[in-house]
Amino acid sequence: MKNYSQYKTAVLLVIAIAVNGCTETYPLITNRFEDVLIVEANLTNELKKQEVKLTKSAKFEDESYLSESGAEVFVTDDAGNKFNFSEDSEKYISNIEFKASANTKYQLHINTKDGRSFESSPEILTTATPMQSVVAAVEQKDDITGIGIRVNSFDPTSTSTYYRFEYEETYKVIAPKWLPIKLDLSSGSPAFVSNSSDTKTCYGSKKSVELMLLNTNNLKEDRVQYLIRFISNQDYIITHRYSILVKQYVESLPAYSYYNTLNKTAESGGTITSPTQPGLLLGNLRSINGNSKIAGYFDVCSVSTERIYFNWEDLFPGKFPPPYYTDCTQFCYAEEPNNPVPCTHCCSYMQDLPLEKITYFSGDGINNLETFWVDAPCGDCTKIASNIKPTFWVDN
Numbered sequence: 001m002k003n004y005s006q007y008k009t010a011v012l013l014v015i016a017i018a019v020n021g022c023t024e025t026y027p028l029i030t031n032r033f034e035d036v037l038i039v040e041a042n043l044t045n046e047l048k049k050q051e052v053k054l055t056k057s058a059k060f061e062d063e064s065y066l067s068e069s070g071a072e073v074f075v076t077d078d079a080g081n082k083f084n085f086s087e088d089s090e091k092y093i094s095n096i097e098f099k100a101s102a103n104t105k106y107q108l109h110i111n112t113k114d115g116r117s118f119e120s121s122p123e124i125l126t127t128a129t130p131m132q133s134v135v136a137a138v139e140q141k142d143d144i145t146g147i148g149i150r151v152n153s154f155d156p157t158s159t160s161t162y163y164r165f166e167y168e169e170t171y172k173v174i175a176p177k178w179l180p181i182k183l184d185l186s187s188g189s190p191a192f193v194s195n196s197s198d199t200k201t202c203y204g205s206k207k208s209v210e211l212m213l214l215n216t217n218n219l220k221e222d223r224v225q226y227l228i229r230f231i232s233n234q235d236y237i238i239t240h241r242y243s244i245l246v247k248q249y250v251e252s253l254p255a256y257s258y259y260n261t262l263n264k265t266a267e268s269g270g271t272i273t274s275p276t277q278p279g280l281l282l283g284n285l286r287s288i289n290g291n292s293k294i295a296g297y298f299d300v301c302s303v304s305t306e307r308i309y310f311n312w313e314d315l316f317p318g319k320f321p322p323p324y325y326t327d328c329t330q331f332c333y334a335e336e337p338n339n340p341v342p343c344t345h346c347c348s349y350m351q352d353l354p355l356e357k358i359t360y361f362s363g364d365g366i367n368n369l370e371t372f373w374v375d376a377p378c379g380d381c382t383k384i385a386s387n388i389k390p391t392f393w394v395d396n
Helices: 003-019 253-267
Strands: 036-044 051-056 072-077 082-088 091-094 105-111 117-120 131-141 144-154 162-174 181-184 191-194 201-207 212-215 223-232 241-251 285-287 293-311 359-363 371-375
Touching: 036 105, 036 117, 051 105, 105 293, 131 223, 131 241, 131 293, 144 241, 144 293, 162 223, 162 253, 212 223, 212 253, 223 241, 241 253, 253 293, 285 293
Parallel strands: 036 293
Antiparallel strands: 036 051, 051 091, 072 082, 072 105, 082 091, 105 117, 117 285, 131 144, 144 223, 162 201, 162 212, 162 241, 181 191, 181 359, 241 293, 359 371
16 A cells, blocks of 8 residues: 555645746745654455554655654454554564454554554455456557556456555566676776676566556446556567566445545645645544544455466567667777777776766677677666566466
């Protein structure tokens, strides 16, 4: 969940719109500040250690958020069970694995170290509706050819209705100009050495950040065919092998309404002067010992997950893959202009080159004469991704 970032994004957007017409730039400094506890809590029907994230509202001039540390956090149910959470790396993690069960009411409780107490309204688990499939296929969007990734599911009881989606994509990156020999300048004198294969193949990863919501109320049946991701056929992330982990959450109407309002606020173009400006977006959390402010939502929802893989050849057989994300044309650093490739007098000025910033050196290593330069990520994939293979990754 991205409650805190979405909330702050919405506020920053309306401020940006208000100052957009100014001819003079002013630093944004907070004159009036309210301390608001921001809650991200998602209790699901997965048997796991559940997580709660607590942060403090930030001033506009703050560069990062502050976590709310030292709090007592626990979840109770109407059967008398209590699930305690312990602070761990800016989150609160349940001490044991547990899951939300049907027909059971759950409440989140928070006691901060400065004496404030909060609780959620009782929430019950939503209908468990598994995804039927996640399918990748060639399609067009806005006259762009690419790969559409769609979620398919169906609830014959028509009790799901409100959905939220997330994904995490992972893709293989192979440095197109990697060579088994590289130039080493660490000793102060240029020397060719063996290049590590750990810089040839890497894995990039990105998580979805936007709120993706779907309401099937206006459809004849509670059937989902949702385009969760579209990737242009010119995007380098599908050059080799690609994987996506999709999560489908079934939301209650109040939770869906909360996320939908949050989404509209973040996307709005003029709420600062609107008479319908929502102000602090209230969820299902409240203070129980004062007037302390709290934002966020304690979401108790069923979730279905599925991971798929595909290769470029699976969907575009016989076609050239997309170009690398940056230009990997070989070039020379030389004292003379328009020096041809390969460079033939590379080593007289090595000490003056910005190696740590923009370039990576590759060569044949035979006589130190025929060598060339490429931008750093072209010869070393660790500049843009991790060379640690994910534990879930499956090759062809």
